[in-house]
Amino acid sequence: MQPAVLFDLDGLLIDSEPIWEAAKSEVFGAFGLHLTQEMQTETRGMRQRDMVAYWFKRANIQADPADIEDKIVNGVCDMLRDVKLMPGAEQAVAACARVSKSMAVVSSSPESVIRQALESTRLAQSFDVVFSAEDDEFGKPHPGAFLRAATTLQIPPDECVVLEDSLNGVLAGVSAQMAVIAVPDEDNRGDPRFAIASLILDSLEELDPGDIGHVLSTPTRAR
Incomplete structure (x- = not known):
């Protein structure tokens, strides 16, 4: 078979996990959510929309979730050229x-x-x-x-x-x-x-x- x-x-x-973590830290950090290593582990393996929704439920983030997701994905794509x-x-x-x-x-x-x-x-x-x-x-x-x-x-x-x-x-x-x-x-x-x-x-x-x-x-x- x-x-x-x-x-x-x-x-x-x-x-790529360090790349995703760096992009998420940068984007969320600009809105006051500072992700620790332990917090990053909580969402490992999730889709980006699910990960963004996860943190929006747990933090007061004044932004459009779709915009946050786009910023993270764009940042990751830029950094993947050297992955x-x-x-x-x-x-x-x-x-x-x-x-x-x-x-x-x-x-x-x-x-x-x-x-x-x-x-x-x-x-x-x-x-x-x-x-x-x-x-x-x-x-x-x-x-x-x-x-x-x-x-x-x-x-x-x-x-x-x-x-x-x-x-x-x-x-x-x-x-x-x-x-x-x-x-x-x-x-x-x-x-x-x-x-x-x-x-x-x-x-x-x-x-x-x-x-x-x-x-x-x-x-x-x-x-």
């Missing part, structure tokens, strides 16, 4: 391409951010299609974006393997009834909730092509 492999983007393939790949990302993409039927990026980021990142890192040609949850009714941890990807690729969910770094993304992949390989960042590796993934890696450098077939045949989501 040749599966579809669905990659998240931010924090998994590209080292670096995460360790092992290029090799992992190449390895998955050899054992998969289709490859896609499924991200909470706007499509403009996804495409800018893939062009900047020269990974655009490695993927058959990209999916943004930007215009979905619900973002991750809702499984909608992953299910839409499977439908478009004409591959059943149980023949899809998801690679994710955030808990929201892992929850979305498991809810979609897909095999999930989690690659949490160092600060979150001890979170027991990641145990629902089929496989947990410290880095994409640890990914072996054989892992793709292994997680599809694993009867349990914990390891």
